Amino acid sequence: GGPASLSRFRGALVAAVLGDCVGGEFEGAEEVPMDRVLQHLNGLEDESRGDGILQYSDDTAMTRCVVQSLLTRAGFDEQDMARRFAKEYSHSPGRGYGAGVIQVLRKLASPHLNDVFQPARAQFSGHGSFGNGGAMRAAPFALAFSNPVDIRRYSRLGAMLTHSCSLGYNGAVLQALAVHISLQGGLDLPHRPTFINKLISEMEEVEAEDAARSDSRVFSESEFPFCDRLHRVKDLMERNNSVSIEEVISELGNGIAALHSVPTAIFCVLHCLEPREGLPERYGGLERTMAYSLALGGDTDTIACMAGAIAGAHYGIDAIPQIWQRCCEGAEDADINAERLHTLYHQA
Numbered sequence: 001g002g003p004a005s006l007s008r009f010r011g012a013l014v015a016a017v018l019g020d021c022v023g024g025e026f027e028g029a030e031e032v033p034m035d036r037v038l039q040h041l042n043g044l045e046d047e048s049r050g051d052g053i054l055q056y057s058d059d060t061a062m063t064r065c066v067v068q069s070l071l072t073r074a075g076f077d078e079q080d081m082a083r084r085f086a087k088e089y090s091h092s093p094g095r096g097y098g099a100g101v102i103q104v105l106r107k108l109a110s111p112h113l114n115d116v117f118q119p120a121r122a123q124f125s126g127h128g129s130f131g132n133g134g135a136m137r138a139a140p141f142a143l144a145f146s147n148p149v150d151i152r153r154y155s156r157l158g159a160m161l162t163h164s165c166s167l168g169y170n171g172a173v174l175q176a177l178a179v180h181i182s183l184q185g186g187l188d189l190p191h192r193p194t195f196i197n198k199l200i201s202e203m204e205e206v207e208a209e210d211a212a213r214s215d216s217r218v219f220s221e222s223e224f225p226f227c228d229r230l231h232r233v234k235d236l237m238e239r240n241n242s243v244s245i246e247e248v249i250s251e252l253g254n255g256i257a258a259l260h261s262v263p264t265a266i267f268c269v270l271h272c273l274e275p276r277e278g279l280p281e282r283y284g285g286l287e288r289t290m291a292y293s294l295a296l297g298g299d300t301d302t303i304a305c306m307a308g309a310i311a312g313a314h315y316g317i318d319a320i321p322q323i324w325q326r327c328c329e330g331a332e333d334a335d336i337n338a339e340r341l342h343t344l345y346h347q348a
Ligand code: 8NA
Pocket: 027, 028, 057, 058, 059, 096, 097, 098, 099, 100, 101, 102, 124, 127, 128, 129, 130, 131, 132, 133, 134, 165, 255, 256, 257, 298, 299, 300, 302
């Protein structure tokens, strides 16, 4: 489909769920041989497999809250979104939330809370979380708002409900912008070569803010940490087929920090736009992206979820094997909600 087509909305939201569900198998694993990834993915095609449906984790649980809030309020409402996060957590606390964010979610449940951003600010001795928990749920902001200024503003605020460190919330801004540009056809030829440059120039503005500069100093990062990582993505891409998984991990990371996972997810999508050695020839780009994200190990569910959203916005819903969709809890809901977001997006 063309820019911002329904197929792209559905692809983005469904592939994000898929990445979370399928990636859960390897979350936290240090080394994941591609053989094991392909075995896991092939297993999904076996109708008789005994393990039933793959459950989604915190990534999808929180994304669903963001979606429901944006739809119900027809825009961003921090009180409503915070309430939904808290309610979802108290209802299903066992979805694999990060150790820190649990404290925020408990505080957000308090009826006496006036400032919904305060619990997040108190995290980690006042530094706030730099985890990828804001970024993992950022895709819906690109599906609710069409203007990059709005996407930047609201993805940032949505993340700040749990992640007040710029190294956390700017990961959410980057993820939302990546989904936005992909949704607009930014990964279609002939626009593809400019995709990463657009992200770099957006993030140069985002990271020029005082808060970002001071957080970078506190955590001994470079002045423009996300921009630096995006330049590394560019360097790795220019090396084409010669880049190993070990190098991707050492250059970009595969961890729970937004800085060590959002640029990685972006790289996965870009790297898998073309057939790659070690990946089945019958795979299309979306399947390659999924497999490659899992083979990086580390925070696999979250990296695959974020890569899934960006890739799904590019390839559209028809690129996602139906048999994969049927295996994943929440995939059907995501598909329905994508249509609602598509309507909201084109109304506004
Ligand atoms: P979070 O806000 O609790 O952050 C995740 C973790 O990062 C924290 O528990 C800390 O260990 C560390 N951290 C974050 N900010 C700071 C800081 N300023 N100073 C010191 N340490 C810090 O949770 P989140 O919502 O960001 O979640 C991130 C990831 O963790 C998600 O993938 C989620 O699924 C979860 N998780 C990961 C694994 C894994 O093995 N990779 C397992 C279970 C859960």
